Amino acid sequence: MKRKTFELYTALMQRIDPLGPSLPLYDSQASRAIEQRAAARLPPHTLMERAGQAVARLARAWQPHARAIVVLAGSGNNGGDGWRAATLLQRTLGPLGAHVHVWSLGAAERQPPDARWAREAATAAGITHGAAPPPWPPDLVIDALLGLGLSRPVEGPWARALDWLQHCPAPTLCVDVPSGLDADSGRWWAAAPVRPRGPRITLALLTLKPGLFTGAGRAACGEALWFDDLGVASGADDLAPRAWTTPSAHWPDVAALRAAHDSHKGARGDVLVLGGQPAPAGGGVGMTGAAILAARAALRAGAGRVWVALPAAASYIPAFDAGAPALMLRSGDAAFADALHTRAVVVAGCGGGAAMAPWLPRLLQEAPRLVLDADALNALGPVAATQASPDTIWQTRAQRGWTTVLTPHPAEAARLLGCDTAAVQAHRLHAAEALAQRLQAVVALKGSGTVVAAPDATPYVNTSGDGLLATAGTGDVLAGLIGARLAAETDGRTPEMEQRMVAEAVAAHGALAQAWKRAWPPAANDLIA
Numbered sequence: 001m002k003r004k005t006f007e008l009y010t011a012l013m014q015r016i017d018p019l020g021p022s023l024p025l026y027d028s029q030a031s032r033a034i035e036q037r038a039a040a041r042l043p044p045h046t047l048m049e050r051a052g053q054a055v056a057r058l059a060r061a062w063q064p065h066a067r068a069i070v071v072l073a074g075s076g077n078n079g080g081d082g083w084r085a086a087t088l089l090q091r092t093l094g095p096l097g098a099h100v101h102v103w104s105l106g107a108a109e110r111q112p113p114d115a116r117w118a119r120e121a122a123t124a125a126g127i128t129h130g131a132a133p134p135p136w137p138p139d140l141v142i143d144a145l146l147g148l149g150l151s152r153p154v155e156g157p158w159a160r161a162l163d164w165l166q167h168c169p170a171p172t173l174c175v176d177v178p179s180g181l182d183a184d185s186g187r188w189w190a191a192a193p194v195r196p197r198g199p200r201i202t203l204a205l206l207t208l209k210p211g212l213f214t215g216a217g218r219a220a221c222g223e224a225l226w227f228d229d230l231g232v233a234s235g236a237d238d239l240a241p242r243a244w245t246t247p248s249a250h251w252p253d254v255a256a257l258r259a260a261h262d263s264h265k266g267a268r269g270d271v272l273v274l275g276g277q278p279a280p281a282g283g284g285v286g287m288t289g290a291a292i293l294a295a296r297a298a299l300r301a302g303a304g305r306v307w308v309a310l311p312a313a314a315s316y317i318p319a320f321d322a323g324a325p326a327l328m329l330r331s332g333d334a335a336f337a338d339a340l341h342t343r344a345v346v347v348a349g350c351g352g353g354a355a356m357a358p359w360l361p362r363l364l365q366e367a368p369r370l371v372l373d374a375d376a377l378n379a380l381g382p383v384a385a386t387q388a389s390p391d392t393i394w395q396t397r398a399q400r401g402w403t404t405v406l407t408p409h410p411a412e413a414a415r416l417l418g419c420d421t422a423a424v425q426a427h428r429l430h431a432a433e434a435l436a437q438r439l440q441a442v443v444a445l446k447g448s449g450t451v452v453a454a455p456d457a458t459p460y461v462n463t464s465g466d467g468l469l470a471t472a473g474t475g476d477v478l479a480g481l482i483g484a485r486l487a488a489e490t491d492g493r494t495p496e497m498e499q500r501m502v503a504e505a506v507a508a509h510g511a512l513a514q515a516w517k518r519a520w521p522p523a524a525n526d527l528i529a
């Protein structure tokens with residue numbers, strides 16, 4: 001298709017840019033409220049007509065040569081969108097020899113009014129339909145089985161339809177939400193993730209939902225997520241978004257650092273990384289590299305001075321890091337003796353192993369700006385068990401206006417919450433919020449669509465990054481970036497600013513993966529080389 005025609009077809013919609021500006025995300029409850037308010041002021045069926053048009057336009061823009069089209073339509077309004085798109089596609093492509101078949105599931109008599117209207121119009125227009133796929137192989141599939149309305153496991157004929165989708169090699173356009181995915185949480189209700197063999201894109205309608213961005217959402221949506229607000233600017237509504245996507249990664253700002261002619265290294269912020277157990281001969285498990293990665297990342301992101309304090313005797317401290325000689329290496333005892341932890345942003349835990357536990361009480365009581373990662377998180381449980389009132393320390397830190405950031409991956413979050421990893425992944429937004437509230441801290445729950453939560457605040461969901469980050473050490477890099485981001489801000493801080501700074505660092509971390517252009521995947525250190 002010519003570029004101009006593509007642009008014409010997609011003019012009213014937006015391709016979501018993972019590095020783009022912050023956007024509001026609405027859960028299914030708010031989406032329904034927005035829909036009802038809009039429907040009340042528009043002529044009947046307007047939203048479904050617009051939805052059908054949007055789907056048909058994107059289908060033609062994306063697969064202009066498709067002539068054998070199957071629409072899987074469920075019994076709700078998601079199916080209604082599919083029926084409407086089928087009619088519009090048959091109308092425009094029929095004269096060109098195209099054939100559109102609707103594979104319809106669910107009882108027609110239980111359809112909501114809009115969907116019934118769309119189905120009746122389709123059957124009146126002579127669209128072929130049935131409770132099975134057509135005998136011919138499609139060259140385009142439109143998935144309009146289940147959208148917002150899914151809130152229970154997918155079984156029976158619905159599960160069989162998803163299984164068919166799974167094995168279908170044709171390009172698939174998912175309407176609003178990939179069928180089987182929970183729009184609010186990004187978990188699958190289908191028995192297994194639907195990972196089709198063919199290319200796949202998703203067109204969100206009316207609102208962007210959080211489940212499209214976190215957990216299984218990113219992978220489920222396929223190679224591109226499009227959005228059509230159906231002419232209803234949901235942002236103008238007074239309904240609170242469930243979350244925001246992360247702000248674009250405008251940090252680190254090299255131009256601003258250049259322009260600061262009156263700056264000096266002390267003004268750029270200090271970071272102290274505590275972690276990195278030495279090799280077994282030194283009494284550790286050999287994870288010095290993790291602390292080095294965090295420290296190099298902090299340096300790379302513009303921190304003025306970065307120290308690495310290792311839990312080892314002085315004789316086991318390397319003289320310097322040949323890859324980043326600007327790092328200052330010392331023992332943990334030396335760092336504490338200098339009271340460095342009270343002045344610098346402390347990034348604790350990366351590769352710290354069991355050595356973190358003895359340091360942790362002191363850090364919690366004395367370090368005003370603290371990022372807890374990996375083994376520092378693992379040590380929290382045992383340390384809390386020794387305290388008479390474990391929650392007091394978090395409240396005290398918050399009352400003093402001190403900064404606490406936690407960066408758990410889902411298994412670490414599960415340990416802290418006393419549940420299993422699957423439970424965290426099934427409710428990522430809730431899990432991050434629960435931890436943030438309990439520990440009065442900013443929490444970055446890592447994984448696809450990292451959630452950045454803070455007490456009594458709307459969370460961010462990160463849109464940048466991809467599967468290239470699924471390699472050891474990238475979490476250490478993130479911890480270092482967060483440390484540098486916090487250290488760069490020397491003026492007054494509010495809890496909102498802190499949450500936003502962590503979100504910016506998370507977005508910048510993901511952007512590193514997206515900027516990777518070589519044929520071979522990066523190791524964690526390559527991302528900050």
Ligand SMILES: NC(=O)C1=CN([C@@H]2O[C@H](COP(=O)(O)OP(=O)(O)OC[C@H]3O[C@@H](n4cnc5c(N)ncnc54)[C@H](O)[C@@H]3O)[C@@H](O)[C@H]2O)[C@@H](O)CC1
Nearest residue numbers: 035051075076077078146147148149150152153154176206
């Ligand atoms: N609210 C909005 O944002 C708008 C909604 N529209 C479309 O309408 C959709 C929402 O419509 P609905 O609320 O009717 O919801 P859905 O069409 O997603 O699903 C509801 C239907 O599916 C059935 N169902 C749910 N879970 C099932 C399961 N596990 N197995 C079998 N059947 C199951 C329900 O019993 C019901 O019949 C959106 O996703 C979108 O496609 C658009 O038309 C316009 C605006």
Ligand SMILES: Nc1ncnc2c1ncn2[C@@H]1O[C@H](COP(=O)(O)OP(=O)(O)O)[C@@H](O)[C@H]1O
Nearest residue numbers: 409446447448466467469470472473474475476
């Ligand atoms: N599939 C993925 N998509 C996006 N980000 C990912 C993915 N896998 C991992 N990441 C990111 O990579 C980092 C991994 O951190 P972590 O699990 O702590 O690893 P490590 O401890 O080895 O450094 C996190 O920032 C996480 O969000």
